[in-house]
Amino acid sequence: MRLGLALLIALHGAIHLIGYREWSKLAAAGELSARTVLPLSPTGSRIFALLWLTAMLALLAAAALYALRRDAWWALALFGVLLSQGLIVLAWPQAKFGTLVNVLLLLPIVSAAAHARFSREVDSEVRALLARPSEPHASSVEPSEIERLPAPVRTWLEAxxxxxxxxxxxxxxxxxxxxxxxxxxxxxxxxxxxxxxxxxxxxxxxxxxxxxxxxxxxxxxxxxxxxxxxxxxxxxxxxxxxxxxxxxxxxxxxxxxxxxxxxxxxxxxxxxxxxxxxxxxxxxxxxxxxxxxxxxxxxxxxxxxxxxxxxxxxxxxxxxxxxxxxxxxxxxxxxxxxxxxxxxxxxxxxxxxxxxxxxxxxxxxxxxxxxxxxxxxxxxxxxxxxxxxxxxxxxx
Incomplete structure (x- = not known):
């Protein structure tokens, strides 16, 4: 399960390299603007191509962090998926099928983000409990303290x-x-x-x-x-x-x-x-x-x-x-x-x-x-x- 999701994220990221190469060629030829939903200036076209490379790097890094069980993976994955989807919308006629993978990835990413939030909330409750005032050094249990207890309880504490x-x-x-x-x-x-x-x-x-x-x-x-x-x-x-x-x-x-x-x-x-x-x-x-x-x-x-x-x-x-x-x-x-x-x-x-x-x-x-x-x-x-x-x- 973990390996499968890591491979899917990595493969999705690698596909963005193809996008980067194709869009870079079109940007260099001054033809990219004609392929996007909104017209782009020459500078905007170069930035658009570079953003596909950025999405690739973010998704590949997220896949590696996920495979290594690092909690921060979901933040990079969320950034990569949102960036990817924004680029897909801008290049919708050619790139629309990438939306399916982004939607598929969004559930585990959102779940991981919710898990991180839940863990922070519980950790905060734990820290509050452990931070309660107490004696600097707890006193020892004295033999006289257990004398008043019922016999089986006294035997339990001694044993x-x-x-x-x-x-x-x-x-x-x-x-x-x-x-x-x-x-x-x-x-x-x-x-x-x-x-x-x-x-x-x-x-x-x-x-x-x-x-x-x-x-x-x-x-x-x-x-x-x-x-x-x-x-x-x-x-x-x-x-x-x-x-x-x-x-x-x-x-x-x-x-x-x-x-x-x-x-x-x-x-x-x-x-x-x-x-x-x-x-x-x-x-x-x-x-x-x-x-x-x-x-x-x-x-x-x-x-x-x-x-x-x-x-x-x-x-x-x-x-x-x-x-x-x-x-x-x-x-x-x-x-x-x-x-x-x-x-x-x-x-x-x-x-x-x-x-x-x-x-x-x-x-x-x-x-x-x-x-x-x-x-x-x-x-x-x-x-x-x-x-x-x-x-x-x-x-x-």
Whole structure:
């Protein structure tokens, strides 16, 4: 797909060389003006011919940048296509068929421009989240802090390795996985980044995938100042989902609560209260921005989180109803000294049965990072985690 589009842009650009040669000959002979829709002076004729060469260079450069996966390709391609079409209109009788290629190229170019805009907007939200005021040096988790917690929660925090370590104030992580929109739809491979603020709870999650392996889909889910919003776009142009109401707020809040398993020191935050249930389960209740959300966490004897359950609104709007929602964990790894769940799935329990809609794998987690992935000064590579710990056979 990428190679095909790069070749089409390059071929279209190369054809402009033929135009440059033909129009240059006509300009030199003083015959070009008779072939254009508007009459051109001798100087205008020479400029017209040179502009075909300019369009060729712009399109060839855009093809090379696209093949090299450089984000700036679309700007050069857009310039080249618009210039090309302007020249075609001026020389319409001879060059009109080039319009078909320009129209064909315009959709991926406009989509790339929209993607760049969407990425800038999400990056701005991420930078705002990471720029929140926090303590210069986060305090360490003290053993005395976990004594008041229910036994399985206390065992979890001890086994995770957070005791004695710096507590998380900001977090970034990378995921990959599979996503689907309905029980009978195909799985779509995903890549995602997520950023969290802990002291004042918030997150921004951005994801990319492809529908049917062709149509690019990107989304952003966030929870900021007690408000959630989910935005999903096709080809960065058409909104598939743009939801923000009290029911989305509740879902985003539950998501934050469930995802503290990737930065366990957040379990000690003042807005989260824990209640014992039995030796392997405990209820966490999050109170923030005047709202309340609760989930039941389940732990194994080794102190690992194996899942959680909650009542969550399935979507937003008047028809959205509270629906059993659960997360299961199937493997664990240690990232930068903290053991966390590294694989699992998320599902709804519908009247017709369970609907698994997201399978996830954590590729990297960093607490209190210097900045967003790949954009901070002296960007670091992903951590080399420890070996995966699969779930016991009797738990699978």
């Amino acid at each position: 995770s390795g957070v005791v004695g370590r710096e507590r998380a104030q900001m977090v970034r992580l990378k995921q990959r996985g599979e996503l689907r929109a309905s029980p009978d739809s195909a799985w779509m491979p995903t890549e995602a980044e997520q950023y969290f603020a802990v002291d004042e709870p918030a997150f921004v999650w951005k994801v990319t995938t492809k529908m049917m392996g062709i149509l690019p889909i990107e989304g952003r889910d966030k929870y900021v100042a007690g408000k959630g919003q989910m935005l999903i776009k096709a080809a960065s142009l058409v909104d598939i989902v743009d939801a923000a109401d009290e029911k989305i707020d509740q879902g985003a809040m539950l998501r934050f609560l469930g995802e503290i398993v990737w930065f366990p020191s957040a379990a000690l935050s003042p807005y989260i209260a824990w209640e014992p249930i039995d030796a392997t389960t405990a209820k966490a209740t999050m109170r923030h921005a005047g709202k309340v959300a609760s989930a039941v966490f389940t732990f194994d004897p080794q102190g690992r989180v194996v899942g959680l359950q909650a009542e969550r609104y399935l979507g937003g709007g008047a028809d959205a109803k509270l629906t059993p929602w659960s997360v299961s964990c199937s493997a664990w790894r240690t990232f930068r000294g903290i053991r966390i769940p590294s694989q699992g799935e998320v599902l709804w329990k519908l009247e017709g049965g369970s609907f698994s809609y997201y399978r996830w794998e954590i590729l990297d987690v960093e607490h209190n990072p210097a900045g967003p992935y790949g954009r901070e000064s002296g960007a670091r590579t992903l951590a080399d985690p420890g070996p995966s710990e699969p779930a016991p056979k009797n738990a699978q």
